[in-house]
Amino acid sequence: MTFLAVDIGNTRLKWALYDRAAIGEQPIASGAEFLENIDKLADGEWARLPQPGHMLGCCVAGDAVKRRVEEQMEELWVVPAHWVVSSAAEAGIVNGYDHPTRLGADRWVAMIGARQRMQAEAPDRPMVVVMVGTAVTVEAIDASGRFLGGFILPGHGIMLRALESGTAGLHVPTGEVREFPTNTSDALTSGGTFAIAGAIERMVQHVRHRCGAEPACYMTGGAGWKMSPHMSVRFELVESLIFDGLLVIAQTRAAAG
Numbered sequence: 001m002t003f004l005a006v007d008i009g010n011t012r013l014k015w016a017l018y019d020r021a022a023i024g025e026q027p028i029a030s031g032a033e034f035l036e037n038i039d040k041l042a043d044g045e046w047a048r049l050p051q052p053g054h055m056l057g058c059c060v061a062g063d064a065v066k067r068r069v070e071e072q073m074e075e076l077w078v079v080p081a082h083w084v085v086s087s088a089a090e091a092g093i094v095n096g097y098d099h100p101t102r103l104g105a106d107r108w109v110a111m112i113g114a115r116q117r118m119q120a121e122a123p124d125r126p127m128v129v130v131m132v133g134t135a136v137t138v139e140a141i142d143a144s145g146r147f148l149g150g151f152i153l154p155g156h157g158i159m160l161r162a163l164e165s166g167t168a169g170l171h172v173p174t175g176e177v178r179e180f181p182t183n184t185s186d187a188l189t190s191g192g193t194f195a196i197a198g199a200i201e202r203m204v205q206h207v208r209h210r211c212g213a214e215p216a217c218y219m220t221g222g223a224g225w226k227m228s229p230h231m232s233v234r235f236e237l238v239e240s241l242i243f244d245g246l247l248v249i250a251q252t253r254a255a256a257g
Contacts, residue, residue: 113245
């Protein structure tokens with residue numbers, strides 16, 4: 001039974017079609033669209049897909065965007081859309097948020113995907129899970145799978161726009177990341193990059209202190225590849241982390257009946 005996984009972020013919708021909802025499955029088709037182009041999915045790449053037997057997605061862009069995706073599905077297929085909502089516990093992760101359902105679905109799914117990846121590679125250990133996109137999230141999970149808490153901070157683009165709007169005359173092209181910037185473009189790019197890196201590395205320190213062990217560190221998101229080279233802590237860059245989590249959740253729910 002084919003399985004359609006959908007990840008809707010603040011900027012883009014990403015999708016992947018699998019032969020079945022199983023951990024480790026590789027997609028048979030995948031793609032991405034900017035949110036403003038969602039209404040073209042049924043006339044574009046989705047029109048060439050077989051009907052999925054099941055669909056599961058996570059969305060941080062709001063109910064109106066979800067509905068637009070559902071309308072595109074309804075034009076092509078008879079399959080209900082199911083959306084992940086964060087809960088008190090699922091697939092080996094216990095939610096330590098004050099109000100569990102208020103945790104962003106993408107954060108929840110990424111943590112579930114990261115834990116499955118970690119357990120496939122080594123004995124249980126703490127984790128730090130980072131998503132670098134329009135916003136940056138930095139999550140801490142202990143070795144038992146309990147989500148301890150996380151940071152949210154602006155992504156690089158938001159930082160630059162905030163500086164441009166709040167600082168007279170500060171309209172310069174994007175520069176390079178340098179240890180000692182000597183022009184304004186490089187100073188802005190380096191400042192944003194190292195601000196994000198600093199928050200991530202501080203969370204790694206917190207987890208080491210709290211858990212008494214070196215965490216497994218995973219990074220994902222559209223801008224993860226930009227951050228990864230500038231980290232002093234080793235991170236595994238995993239482009240498919242949210243899709244991995246959706247596969248885990250779908251398989252776990254199917255097994256539970």
